[in-house]
Amino acid sequence: MADFEPKIPKDRFRPAEIDSAKSEEINKPSLTFWQDAWMRVRKNKGALVSLIVMALLIIMAFLGPVISGKEFDTQNVRHNNLPPKIQGLENISWLPFDGVKVNKAGKEIDMYEVKKVDEYYWFGTDTLGRDLFTRVWKGTQISLYIALLAAVIDMIIGVAYGAISGYYGGRLDNVMQRITEILVGIPTMIVVILMILVLKPGIISITVALTVTGWVGMARVVRAQTLKLKEQEFVLASKTLGNSDGKIISKHLLPNLAGVIIINTMFTIPNAVFFEAFLSFIGLGLQDPYASLGTLIDEGFKVLRLHPHEMIIPAVIISVIMITFNMLADGLRDALDPKMRD
Amino acid sequence: MAKYLLKRVLYMLLTLFIIASLTFFLMKIIPGTPFASANKLSPAQLEIMKAKYGLDQPVPVQYAKYIGNLLQGDLGVSFQFNNRSVTDMIVGRLGPSAQLGAQAMILGTIVGILLGIFAALRQNTWVDYSSTFIAVLGKSIPNFVFAGLLQYYVGVKLGWFPVLFWRGFEYTILPTIALSMLPIAIAARFMRTEMIEVLGSDYIMLAKAKGASFFEIAFKHALRNALIPLVTVLGPLAISLMTGSLVIEKIFAIPGLGEQFVASITLNDYPVIMGTTILFAALFVFIILVVDILYGIIDPRIRLSGGSK
Numbered sequence: 001m002a003d004f005e006p007k008i009p010k011d012r013f014r015p016a017e018i019d020s021a022k023s024e025e026i027n028k029p030s031l032t033f034w035q036d037a038w039m040r041v042r043k044n045k046g047a048l049v050s051l052i053v054m055a056l057l058i059i060m061a062f063l064g065p066v067i068s069g070k071e072f073d074t075q076n077v078r079h080n081n082l083p084p085k086i087q088g089l090e091n092i093s094w095l096p097f098d099g100v101k102v103n104k105a106g107k108e109i110d111m112y113e114v115k116k117v118d119e120y121y122w123f124g125t126d127t128l129g130r131d132l133f134t135r136v137w138k139g140t141q142i143s144l145y146i147a148l149l150a151a152v153i154d155m156i157i158g159v160a161y162g163a164i165s166g167y168y169g170g171r172l173d174n175v176m177q178r179i180t181e182i183l184v185g186i187p188t189m190i191v192v193i194l195m196i197l198v199l200k201p202g203i204i205s206i207t208v209a210l211t212v213t214g215w216v217g218m219a220r221v222v223r224a225q226t227l228k229l230k231e232q233e234f235v236l237a238s239k240t241l242g243n244s245d246g247k248i249i250s251k252h253l254l255p256n257l258a259g260v261i262i263i264n265t266m267f268t269i270p271n272a273v274f275f276e277a278f279l280s281f282i283g284l285g286l287q288d289p290y291a292s293l294g295t296l297i298d299e300g301f302k303v304l305r306l307h308p309h310e311m312i313i314p315a316v317i318i319s320v321i322m323i324t325f326n327m328l329a330d331g332l333r334d335a336l337d338p339k340m341r342d
Numbered sequence: 343m344a345k346y347l348l349k350r351v352l353y354m355l356l357t358l359f360i361i362a363s364l365t366f367f368l369m370k371i372i373p374g375t376p377f378a379s380a381n382k383l384s385p386a387q388l389e390i391m392k393a394k395y396g397l398d399q400p401v402p403v404q405y406a407k408y409i410g411n412l413l414q415g416d417l418g419v420s421f422q423f424n425n426r427s428v429t430d431m432i433v434g435r436l437g438p439s440a441q442l443g444a445q446a447m448i449l450g451t452i453v454g455i456l457l458g459i460f461a462a463l464r465q466n467t468w469v470d471y472s473s474t475f476i477a478v479l480g481k482s483i484p485n486f487v488f489a490g491l492l493q494y495y496v497g498v499k500l501g502w503f504p505v506l507f508w509r510g511f512e513y514t515i516l517p518t519i520a521l522s523m524l525p526i527a528i529a530a531r532f533m534r535t536e537m538i539e540v541l542g543s544d545y546i547m548l549a550k551a552k553g554a555s556f557f558e559i560a561f562k563h564a565l566r567n568a569l570i571p572l573v574t575v576l577g578p579l580a581i582s583l584m585t586g587s588l589v590i591e592k593i594f595a596i597p598g599l600g601e602q603f604v605a606s607i608t609l610n611d612y613p614v615i616m617g618t619t620i621l622f623a624a625l626f627v628f629i630i631l632v633v634d635i636l637y638g639i640i641d642p643r644i645r646l647s648g649g650s651k
Contacts, residue, residue, distance in 0.1 A: 182353075189588075190622055193619075194365060194619065195368075270482065278486065281484075281486050282592065282604050283604075284607070297487060301486075301593070304490060304493075304494050305494070305498060312491075315487040315491065318487065319483045322481075322482035322483065323483075325482075326482045330478075
């Protein structure tokens with residue numbers, strides 16, 4: 001230690017000035033709630049990566065079907081069950097994109113040569129020779145639509161129901177609460193399955209079923225928060241100044257609820273996405289020729305032993321979607337409400 | 343407590359009644375006929391069939407009869423499987439489903455709790471990160487994807503376990519693992535949070551100060567208090583297992599309730615659909631009630647107001 005004693009000349013030291021006028025000075029710009037939250041999201045690597053991956057997925061979902069140059073429902077039985085093959089990647093032996101399939105005897109065969117196919121199917125083809133690349137991204141569009149739908153239902157019906165119920169209280173609240181209590185008691189899955197039996201299976205019936213059941217959780221959370229907030233002074237002040245109830249709810253309560261609403265929505269979305277895939281998998285979802293990731297997995301599952309790519313590719317995509325939504329939800333929860341952090 | 347209990351049970355009954363009625367009326371407006379190969383029947387034969395099952399009577403009469411039978415535990419007879427009683431069909435299917443659910447629940451909570459404990463004890467190390475990662479995967483990857491891949495890689499490629507059917511303990515291993523992913527994820531996340539909170543409290547500090555060993559602190563002192571709130575997630579967990587069993591039983595060809603439910607939907611077998619729906623709903627509502635009451639008993643600070651939560 002002694003060897004390293006620094007030699008700094010005494011005259012470089014100066015007593016600090018104590019100025020009482022400056023002690024209260026704030027030397028960092030104060031951040032708004034949203035700036036603060038964004039800063040915390042950026043620090044969370046998982047959430048940030050998820051955000052980027054999600055952006056890529058969204059771009060691919062809309063760009064994919066266009067750049068593949070093939071229709072999602074064009075059947076070409078001569079080209080059926082082809083393994084994936086991508087230009088440029090086909091010569092890299094460890095990547096599964098060389099159009100080669102291992103047959104039962106363990107021998108590698110180039111299916112593209114056997115079937116004399118000159119085209120490239122980036123994700124291969126299915127049993128009817130439809131291009132899987134186009135179908136997978138079409139299916140991703142469905143998942144994204146469900147995600148958007150779940151978010152909108154949560155934000156509109158759930159928030160409005162909860163805010164009105166909590167704000168007005170009294171008999172109205174009582175009636176509205178009884179309704180949600182009963183709805184909470186009914187398993188969502190059962191309502192959805194019954195709704196789908198009545199309407200035809202397809203995207204519309206899934207939409208209706210989600211609309212009926214999707215908002216209850218949000219309504220309860222928003223109501224509980226509204227009950228707390230409406231007792232606070234700023235609401236009383238606004239009321240005293242003569243603002244209408246609608247204005248108090250939309251201008252004063254909702255901004256304060258924004259964090260809770262976003263967190264809740266973010267947790268509803270992966271559930272809804274899973275639900276659509278789940279229903280499609282048991283045959284209650286989209287019907288042929290339309291594809292969602294769930295139906296693609298269902299179709300691929302039937303030929304899993306022979307043509308594993310037909311299940312694995314959509315399975316990877318849906319897993320990535322679910323993981324990114326969940327990680328982003330966790331990140332946002334930590335950023336918007338540090339108290340709820342686990 | 344008694345008043346609360348009464349109120350909750352009344353709600354439970356009301357919910358069940360609404361579900362039963364809803365199921366009945368929805369079934370009435372479903373397109374398609376309930377009979378196998380109906381297009382081969384002449385109109386006269388159809389009339390006879392309808393009369394046999396009481397489908398020619400006005401809807402209110404059918405409804406009253408249905409509710410009356412339901413109260414006696416009679417769920418009607420299947421339209422598709424030689425007039426077998428639905429109650430019998432369900433009872434015959436309960437065993438595999440219950441066993442699968444129980445095994446997945448036990449495996450899931452034990453593994454999840456252990457993962458959560460180790461994550462909390464080694465906070466912000468690779469143990470913590472990998473446990474969190476497993477939890478995220480378990481929550482994110484759809485169970486049917488996981489089950490399908492498990493069946494393919496472990497069952498078919500490696501050949502370690504039987505792939506299909508339900509003929510003994512080794513047949514239950516893959517479906518149990520597939521179904522326990524979500525319980526593992528939920529229990530691990532929850533346990534980690536609770537353990538971190540408990541480990542920061544004063545009495546743990548005291549235990550450390552008096553020289554208790556690492557494992558004594560973790561399992562004797564901290565675990566007990568951290569376990570209590572886990573009761574709250576048991577309800578949602580049991581329900582997710584019920585939902586999950588639908589696809590898992592389909593994938594592994596297990597003769598359980600879920601497999602029958604999925605099959606009856608494709609076959610338009612109304613009474614079976616109705617019966618299973620009502621049974622699922624009853625179980626669901628019952629589990630929620632039991633969990634709420636348990637939680638009130640374990641932690642008296644949570645007063646059973648049943649209000650905003």
